Amino acid sequence: MALHFERAEFAARRDRTLAAMAEAGLDGLLMFKQESMFWLTGYDTFGFCFFQCLYLDADGSFVLLTRAPDLRQARNTSLIEDIRIWVDRDGATPADDLRDLLAEKGAKGRRLGVEYDSYGLNARNGKRLDAALDGFAALADASELVSRLRMVKSPAELAYVRRAAELADDALEEAHRLTGPGADEGDILAAMQGAVFKGGGDYPGNEFIIGSGPDALLCRYFTGRRRLGSTDQLTLEFAGAYRHYHACLMRTIPVGPVPDHQRRMFDACAAALEACKGALRPGRPIGEVFDAHARVMDGHGFRHARLNACGYSLGAVFAPIWMDYPMFYHANPEPAAPGMVFFLHMILMDSEADLAMTLGETVIVTDGEPERLSRMPLELVCR
Numbered sequence: 001m002a003l004h005f006e007r008a009e010f011a012a013r014r015d016r017t018l019a020a021m022a023e024a025g026l027d028g029l030l031m032f033k034q035e036s037m038f039w040l041t042g043y044d045t046f047g048f049c050f051f052q053c054l055y056l057d058a059d060g061s062f063v064l065l066t067r068a069p070d071l072r073q074a075r076n077t078s079l080i081e082d083i084r085i086w087v088d089r090d091g092a093t094p095a096d097d098l099r100d101l102l103a104e105k106g107a108k109g110r111r112l113g114v115e116y117d118s119y120g121l122n123a124r125n126g127k128r129l130d131a132a133l134d135g136f137a138a139l140a141d142a143s144e145l146v147s148r149l150r151m152v153k154s155p156a157e158l159a160y161v162r163r164a165a166e167l168a169d170d171a172l173e174e175a176h177r178l179t180g181p182g183a184d185e186g187d188i189l190a191a192m193q194g195a196v197f198k199g200g201g202d203y204p205g206n207e208f209i210i211g212s213g214p215d216a217l218l219c220r221y222f223t224g225r226r227r228l229g230s231t232d233q234l235t236l237e238f239a240g241a242y243r244h245y246h247a248c249l250m251r252t253i254p255v256g257p258v259p260d261h262q263r264r265m266f267d268a269c270a271a272a273l274e275a276c277k278g279a280l281r282p283g284r285p286i287g288e289v290f291d292a293h294a295r296v297m298d299g300h301g302f303r304h305a306r307l308n309a310c311g312y313s314l315g316a317v318f319a320p321i322w323m324d325y326p327m328f329y330h331a332n333p334e335p336a337a338p339g340m341v342f343f344l345h346m347i348l349m350d351s352e353a354d355l356a357m358t359l360g361e362t363v364i365v366t367d368g369e370p371e372r373l374s375r376m377p378l379e380l381v382c383r
């Protein structure tokens with residue numbers, strides 16, 4: 001069995017979840033988030049693209065409803081013992097199968113939480129779930145119940161985060177080595193992702209972001225490759241991933257002569273990053289981190305080029321994205337706490353000048369100053 005944590009840790013997570021369910025007045029929890037399943041049981045799959053539900057009863061028992069290809073996946077990677085299969089066939093109704101399973105568990109007439117905000121429960125299946133359980137049980141949106149418990153990492157989880165950060169540094173070193181006039185973006189990506197795999201890491205929750213020239217101003221992966229010119233810019237946003245735990249970095253690497261305007265953009269990013277770290281303190285609302293970012297960026301004259309968020313939580317997450325809950329934006333009241341892991345990204349995309357500059361890294365919230373995980377210097381690297 002490929003468990004990545006001690007059984008005692010999983011038991012403690014289950015007990016915390018049961019306590020949160022009791023506080024919310026829930027008799028059971030229907031989980032569709034793969035992150036919740038992995039965190040609570042170790043279950044590791046991408047089978048959540050189909051209808052799949054992990055049910056946690058108030059008595060502490062788990063039961064998984066999934067497809068046949070994930071039967072052995074659940075047996076080999078998780079603590080789940082009760083695994084039920086819904087059969088692929090024309091007109092299959094797994095939501096009805098789930099209702100029958102819940103009836104067997106004595107859940108009829110009870111109050112059940114549902115992870116509606118989940119990539120594992122699309123709109124069509126959500127409607128079918130509601131229809132199947134209409135009149136059977138009272139349903140409540142419990143999308144953030146486990147997500148909130150996952151925000152503060154245990155020492156065992158932080159060990160994986162730190163390893164992910166080492167792999168991200170390895171990837172950035174490869175990018176610095178290869179970036180220069182004539183370099184091919186595909187070669188850079190291959191070396192970066194290869195460094196993660198060579199270090200025992202995993203695929204990240206989404207693709208590495210790479211863009212050069214005018215596309216250095218984009219914040220998403222897109223298909224197609226180009227070679228860098230003698231005067232160019234390369235933006236990279238990527239993650240080291242280890243046991244699905246992520247640590248992100250972000251950089252814009254100028255190629256050739258660096259315009260003074262772009263150097264000023266870097267200075268603003270560096271100052272904003274330090275201001276954000278200064279605002280990230282336990283007990284303080286994380287919205288204050290964004291406000292610190294905005295004050296610096298606006299003060300440097302880059303209000304038009306900054307974004308409306310400057311980072312987010314990281315953890316063990318699955319496709320389609322490595323972002324986790326919660327995010328840095330204005331007035332977010334969520335208090336920071338020791339053990340939280342955040343990616344701080346300072347992003348300036350100046351469309352008027354056609355210049356990009358970014359600077360980002362992953363930190364752990366402590367009782368004082370955040371712990372910086374990257375060994376790479378926060379300096380403007382030019383090629």
